[in-house]
Structure formats: C-alpha cells, structure tokens
Amino acid sequence: MTSPSLVWFRDDLRITDNPALHAATDAGPTLALYVLDEESPGVRPLGGAARWWLHHALVALREELDRIGVPLVLRRGAAAAVVPAVAAEAGAGGLFWNRRYGGGERRADAAVKQIARSSGLRAESHQASLLHEPWELTTRQGGPYKVFTPFWKELSSHDFRHPLPAPQRQRVPEKAPWGDSLEQWGLLPRDPDWSVPLAEAWTPGPRAAGEFLEEFTDSVLSGYSEDRERPGQAGTSRLSPYLRWGHLSPFEVWHAIGRRRHEAPGGSAAFASELGWREFAWHQLYHHPDLATVNLRREFDAYPWWSKGDGGGQAALLRRWQRGRTGLPLVDAGQRELWATGWMHNRVRMVSASLLVKNLGIDWRLGEQWFWDTLVDADAASNPFNWQWAAGCGADASPFFRIFNPLTQEKTHDPDGTYTRRWIPELGTPDYPEACVDLKESREAALEAFRSLPRNR
Ligand code: FAD
8 A cells, every 4th residue: 555645735725836735646645634723832813704715715625636636634733733643644655735934833834844754754845825935035135125125126036937737636545534524613604694795705716716817817907007006996806815825826826927918018017016015025924923913113112002901092993993984985995895805905905004003093913903803815924014014113114104194095096986985885974974083183193103202203
C-alpha cells in the first residue's frame, strides 16, 4: 500500500495554481485536510461574515477535490496537535502546505513542521498567496520597505511565475481518517439568520471567482482608473473575498490582467498597483505581527482616542456608526452596504474610517474589529493595515491632517446620489437622522489633539 500525501489547506481554497496540492499529487494518492483552529495562540478567530464564507467555501472545495480524487477531511483544534495526528492516522508519507504570514500562524506552522520532521515525515511548504516572499523583498539597507512607492517599483520590476493547472484525477487513497461534518462546526448564523443578503451578493468558491475575474477583465478593466472611485457603479473587481480565501491566487489575477495590458493600459496599471497594496499590507504584517493592536508610529500611543470602558457619549456614537445612522449619507450607505453584503467600496471604507477615528475620536482598533466581524474579505493584514493608514498611525499612512469631509466626498464620488439612495431608502424624509457630529468643530479638535502629540509639539 502506498503512503498517501497529506495537503493541509488554509487560505488557499482552490485546486488550480496550488503548489502544495501539486507537489502532493505528484508524489501519489493524496488526502486533503482543513483544520478549524480556534486554539493556537495568536491565530485570530474568524469574524461572523468570514465564518459564513468559510462554510460555503469548504463545500465548494470538497466538490473540486472530489473531481480529482482527493478526499477532504475536516478537523477542529490546535494545528500543532491536529495536523500531525491526522498525518499519523492516514499513514501519510509527506505533508504539504502553502505558507501563511501572520505571527501566530507562522508559529503554529513551525511547530507542525518540527513535529512532522521529528517523526520522519517529509514536510514541505510552498509560496502561493503572495507574489513575493516578504523576507526576500528588502530595501538596499536590508530592512523592510516603509513607503509604498519604492516598494511597488521594486516589486513590479519582477517577473512572476505562471499559474499551475489543476492536478489530474488521482487514484483515491485506500483509507481516509475520520473527519467532522461541516454542519457540526456551526459556521452559519442561526437565530437570527442574517446571511440571506450575503448569499444574494456572493457565491463563495473558485468557480464564481473565475466568473468575477472574467467579467472584470472583459467589461470593467478598461474603465477601472476612473470608475473605481464611484461606489454607485460596479467599477471595481470585487475580487477581494476571492483573494482573501484563495479561491484565486494573485498569480492567476496578475497574469489575467497582464494579458489585457495592451487593450486597457491605464486600467491594468492601476489595478496591478492595487494588488501591490495587498502585498504591501502582508509584508507589513510579516514584519509587525501585532499590526492589529499596536500603532506602527508609536507617537500615536499618546493620541486621546476613545475606547471601550472610557465612558461618555462615544459608545452611542460607535453604535450609530456601526448601524449606518450617523446622519452622514455616504458613511451610512457604506455601513449599511457592509452589514447587508459583507463588503464596502474602498472609497467609502476610507471616508467611513476617517469619520470614526478623526471626527468621532474613536480608537481605530474598534473600527478594525467591527470590519473584522462583518467583512467577507476581512484579512489579518489588509484590515489592520488600512485602519492604521486611515488613522494616520500606519506605514505610509494618509497624513493625519487629511480629514475627509463626508459631505464633499459624497458630492465628488456619488454626485447623482445613486449609491446613497440605494442603501438609505429614508434619505430626505424625517426618519433620517441629523448629523451626529459637527464636522468643522470635530476636525479642529482632532487636529489640536494631533498637534499636542509628543513628537509634534
Ligand atoms: P479592486 O479595486 O478591484 O482591487 C483589486 C484587489 O486589490 C482587491 O481585491 C484587493 O485584494 C487589493 N486591494 C485593493 N485596495 C487595497 C488596499 N487598500 N489594501 C490592500 N489590498 C487592496 N481589503 C481586504 O482585502 N481585506 C480587508 O480586510 C480590508 N479592510 C480595509 C479596511 C479599510 C479601513 C480600508 C480603507 C480598506 C480595506 N481594504 C481591505 C482594502 C480595500 O478597500 C478592498 O481590498 C477593496 O475595496 C476590495 O474591493 P475590490 O476587490 O473591488 O477592489
């Protein structure tokens, strides 16, 4: 009996361009494993919208793997205990996975690798989720990039490998270890089930990802440079959850866009640099594993942001922001879009974040946590990275004094009100609230607080 290979799936829920799966199937019959790990220290438990996505993504992955003769085993627990145990039960000869870049994840993976190797198992990791490994892209001084433009100049000067095809159908391994049933994990919301609008907006899985990519390159890419700033239009790719869950690899997206660069030069270049921001965020997380909790610019530790437990009226303001009841239409439309569909347009994310941290004076970490729980694309790098960018305390961040005015932003980016009216049916009626904050006064107060930070005095 040949020993099967074991592939440990994580943020790479696809069978095309999956180097770990490829290496495993090259070695012979293969089993797949997904571990719901809510126990390893430093691995952030998934938010509610992400749990919904994961459920459907695993259903889709199982279908794809069945087609190529690779059974999927589901288990729950700390990776360092579960993965070696499943490998032993399966009598696996080799263990394969694609790399992760968060601090807790890297520690868990290192522990699994060490246990596997000490029991004589071949354990191999591959590059699949980023175009470039963070430790390989450094400044001339050998340190990490802190500024996007030189980072992007360097990154985009590289050639990236072409995507791998899906493996051929395999002989199914003779035995598979026991697994949990997906229903047992309770990933779907119940009482109340708030997922109906999510399911109308999204179909998790690689097939839908491929359709989104095709639709984007065929119809949207050529106008992307201009239309991407219009939340009322379908002017962006909406690929973020598909990239987050690895239904598509960045290599697949990169080359699909590259093939259109002659027909849509402006759109392709603008879009490629957005993929660059994704890489930049992950490189920052790699170098700063506590990105979700610690200000990258430590002088902001003294900024008097309001946080839970501080008392005062901000708790009510935070709730109004979360529920899309601030009385500022662009922000409210965005927050309602987020609550209903698990996604918000990037321009609106920036304006909404700016209002929370600058005008309402609420700690960016509370906004980050809300997005973590509600976004289907919430990822451990892009979310905290962009919150720190919006708060002014991050890498290559928006200068603090750049405080978006949500009313001006609405005029510029949603001039005919398509977006705000779509999400706020009561707009213009007495049911819509007054603005919850004086934009001018709160702006002045934020600037004053910023000027009084130790390093700015
Ligand atoms: P497109 O414009 O089509 O861009 C293509 C891809 O580039 C995206 O799918 C995404 O993978 C990447 N990308 C684009 N902009 C950024 C960016 N600023 N940072 C990192 N990657 C980017 N994006 C996430 O994927 N997950 C998050 O948790 C997340 N949280 C955010 C929080 C805040 C406060 C802000 C301001 C932005 C956040 N973003 C996050 C970035 C951005 O808003 C989304 O990636 C984008 O809106 C996704 O829509 P799209 O796929 O249509 O983007």
